Amino acid sequence: MNEHAGEQGRTDDVELDVVVVGAGFAGLYLLHKLRGLGFATTVLEQADDVGGTWYWNRYPGARCDIESIDYSYSFDPELQRTWTWSERYATQPEILRYLGHVADKLDLRRDIRFSTRVASAAWDEAASRWTIRTERGDTLRCRFYVMATGCLSLPKTADVPGIDRFRGATYYTGRWPHEGVDFTGKRVAVIGTGSSGVQSIPLIAEQAAELTVFQRTPNFSRPAFNGPVPREKKAQFDADPAAYREAGRWSPIGVPSEPTMIRTFQVSAEERRAVFEGAWQSGDLLAMGSTFADMGTNPEANETACEFLREKIRSIVRDPETAETLCPKDHYYGTKRPCLDTHYFETFNRPNVRLVDLRRDPIQTITETGITTTASSFAFDAIVFATGFDAMTGPIVAVDVRGHGEQTLARRWTDGPRTYLGLMTTGFPNFFMITGPGSPSVLSNMVVSIEQHVDWLSACLDHMRARKLDVVEPTPTAEAGWVQHVNDAADITLYPRAASWYMGANVPGKPRVFLPYVGGVDRYRKICDEVVSRDYLGFAFDGPGGARCHDGVVQRLQLDVTMVLEMIELLGLPPIETLPVPEARAGMQALATGRPPGPDVGETRDGTLPGAAAPLAHRLYRPSTPGPHPIVVYFHGGGWVLGDLDADDPFCRDLCVRANAVVVSVDYRHAPEARFPAAVDDGFAAVRWIAANATALGGIPGKLAVCGWSAGGNIAAVVCQLARDASGPAIAGQVLVTPVTDSDLTRPSYVENGDGYILTTALMRWFWDHYADPSDRSNPKASPLRAATLSGLPPALVLTCEFDPLRDEGTAYANAMASAGVPVEHLACRGQIHTSLTAVDVILSGDHAREAMGAALRRFFVA
Ligand code: FAD
Ligand code: NAP
Secondary structure (H helix, E strand, O other): OOOOOOOOOOEOOOOEEEEEEOOOHHHHHHHHHHHHOOOOEEEEOOOOOOOOHHHHOOOOOOEOOOOOOOOOOOOOHHHHHHOOOOOOOOEHHHHHHHHHHHHHHOOOHHHEEOOOOEEEEEEEOOOOEEEEEEOOOOEEEEEEEEEOOOOOOOEOOOOOOOHHHOOOEEEEHHHOOOOOOOOEOOEEEEEOOOHHHHHHHHHHHHHEOEEEEEEOOOOOEEEOOOOOOOHHHHHHHHHOHHHHHHHHHOOOOOOOOOOOOOOHHHOOHHHHHHHHHHHHHHOOOOOOOOOOOOOOOOHHHHHHHHHHHHHHHHHHOOOHHHHHHHOOOOOOOOOOOOEEEOOHHHHOOOOOEEEEEOOOOOEEEEOOOEEEEOOOEEEOOEEEEOOOEOOOOHHHHOOEEEOHHHOEHHHHOOOOOOOEOOOEOOOOOOEEEOOOEOEOHHHOOHHHHHHHHHHHHHHHHHHHHHOOOOEEEEOHHHHHHHHHHHHHHHHHOOHHHOOOHHHOOOOOOOOOOOOOOOOOHHHHHHHHHHHHHOOOOOEEEEOOOOOEEOOOOOOOOOHHHHHHHHHHHHHOOOOHHHOOHHHHHHHHHHHHOOOOOOOOOOEEEEEEEEOOOOEEEEEEEEOOOOOOEEEEEEEOOOOOOOOOOOOOHHHHHHHHHHHOOEEEEEEOOOOOOOOOOHHHHHHHHHHHHHHHOOOOOOEEEEEEEEEEEOHHHHHHHHHHHHHHHOOOOOOOEEEEEOOOOOOOOOOHHHHHHOOOOOOOHHHHHHHHHHHOOHHHOOOOOOOHHHOOOOOOOOOEEEEEEEEOOOHHHHHHHHHHHHHOOOOEEEEEEEEEEOOOOOOOOOOHHHHHHHHHHHHHHHHHHHO
8 A cells, every 4th residue: 555654635546445434442453353354454543543532531530431351352362361451440541551552462553544534435436436535635545434433432512602711721521631631729610420520520629629510410320449350250251261252242231241030129129229239339330220120111110229329329428408419310220321430429528529500500601710600600720521422423424424426424314323233324335334323332341342343344345355246235124124123122211211412412403313222232243143144134235246135124023022032932832732721721821920010000809790601700900090980891812712810910900000991801711611602702791791780890881992812802803793783782992902803824924924923823723723613713703804794893993913923814804994984093013923012011112002002992982
């Protein structure tokens, strides 16, 4: 390559394979890796040395908060063996020394151009090459353009009025002077109480004459208990470094861990406290969020941790008003990135430190001499901005990146970033991002995520070279599917509820989109590997080797559905249809133990009511609100063979709360002991009796709806037809949850989803065989879709699931009822399976469907 060190405005005459922007953890490893594969690579870096984050953030107290043993490269066993961290959480200078050592050891600097900021990158369609221009006027041409520009490398423009008027010194934590700052005898302001503020405030307070902390949002922080590398951790690592690293790679966060399955309210308040105390004492950033399985998803569970942490703050900070101001109350733990500190809260006990609550007393302006808030004026010698970064997308769109047809990336991402796997974006061929939006990145130990992206990308370029493919770009289908999955996954969690930088909420005008992928490092790695194993699913390649594309969406199931399926697979259970009926029933019951119980209701009462042939057991759920209430008669699922009053108990509770209705769950007779039409005859008898006895049950006469899941949905649908034909009782509405409506097992949904999603075609056949003779199956009392007419039925909500063999018959029934003039709402649930919607507090992505059921029932009762 044509190197003219120090020369400005030059155009390289050698075409490079790859230009990488950024010389932090990502750029350094990428250079090493690509060089090893023989790709001509140049790194451009605006700083005058390597280090990235650790080059820029030199503020007092800066250090990592993932333990250094984990927060370091794993790709080079020798580097790992020869480098010893002096502390559990290394300081910024030590991490910078480490990265300098890596650059020297691997002789990387010779291919890095420092003090070179990239201004633009344009795709040359005709040549299939990128043209890169730097601010100093250099032009480079390359086949592949990679932004390893970091997620937290562009400090946020300070959005405080009057900032230019201040005559004292101003400092940004993310651009700290190399020579350091001496605050001795100075009156200092710090604006911002995120990780950078929390780390720097205690040390600035020790030096300054006075320190005033301007806090907009208090943050959760715990003591790091920093010190020597913990002996146990070191022993674990030294015993088998390779195995230790592999465990990190296949963990959710990128640090070896044993995720708990225990939920917060499964243990007593005392036990909970002890678990939280253990997390507090551990000094481990990840410990608090991993205390219980539902910390990230259940608001009430999370609130117990929040309150524990608030109590800690109150116990440390002596002035009760200051303590209260420091207590986070507007977000759940972990939804804004939590901090690890050394004496942060203790600092507010110092006589030279005061706290200004900007929520109560906002900054009006910065003046020549200090800061004026609505209530006071403060004089300062220095102001420190610990105000954070334009995270994840900021450094990428700060460069004028132009793809197909001169389209700019900034424009394409106006409403938020769209990527495939956080690696590429459509319209920008041969352009890659390391830890881009849509990948786990900032929700993980970033070095692990960086290594995974670098390895994946290098393998991809190698693959292309071997097959004579010059150009790669994700397909719109693959990208849309991934964006959907990233959003769906985030929506399961509490993350989107906080105004965090994860959501872009810290930068005025930035779209509110959840930026990283919450699925975890391990799952994400598996997905990326799957993409490769399926012939680079969702990527289109072109070149002398030909054009090739295996288009598709890599992750179509909801994240929590995938997790449940994986857990069930681990259990290694025999297929239900291979079991004798009693064993199948016992198996169902066993699976139900240990699941979340569903919400509390006002009252539950077990009893019997008259069935078609004999008394039927039922369970009544009454809301805690004052009655009388409308009544929902519910029929459980289980293919007419399995299930009982306990089987759908959490779902009935959920329905009772959401619909604010009495739910009467009726246990009809089961096959094979009582075959068709016993179940529907019992269902109809029960509805008639409940309608006639509504007042005694605490119900409102005339306000009765039916609901059922699966075979129970079949019973509910048939009961509506029987009531119509018998001119009563009046049914206000029907909620059919993935119902059986027809005995035809050849529809496309049976072909597509016949295996692997719990309810299989084989199992459905087993159910039918136990329930009804073939000659009975076309009877509308077995297959309600085959009724002579569907007109005159009650309004309906029909819910179908994408990966359910029963999907198409549910859809057909909804359509047929609508064609017959019945008011029908059909909710097709994306990424869900047959068992999703009744799995209360397990499949959280089914919550919006459960809410729709509650809403529909409330509507039926108003009409
Ligand atoms: P960076 O280190 O940010 O490097 C990107 C480089 O790109 C920078 O040097 C920048 O100058 C350069 N660049 C950007 N745009 C251009 C351009 N247009 N032209 C030329 N050069 C450009 N993560 C953890 O996992 N654990 C931690 O404990 C942790 N602690 C952190 C502490 C601080 C103070 C901060 C700010 C972040 C921390 N992070 C932590 C996140 C951290 O950013 C990553 O861990 C990691 O260092 C990112 O490496 P990178 O190479 O991807 O990006
Ligand atoms: P940050 O978490 O975004 O915190 C910025 C702080 O400044 C917040 O308290 C914010 O308040 C406040 N702020 C922003 N604009 C303001 C304004 N106009 N007026 C008043 N207050 C304002 O940024 P950060 O502390 O630099 O940390 C960013 C990320 O870098 C961290 O989350 C972490 O991932 C990483 N980091 C890690 C470490 C570590 O311990 N290893 C250290 C530093 C950084 P609001 O919350 O109200 O917006």
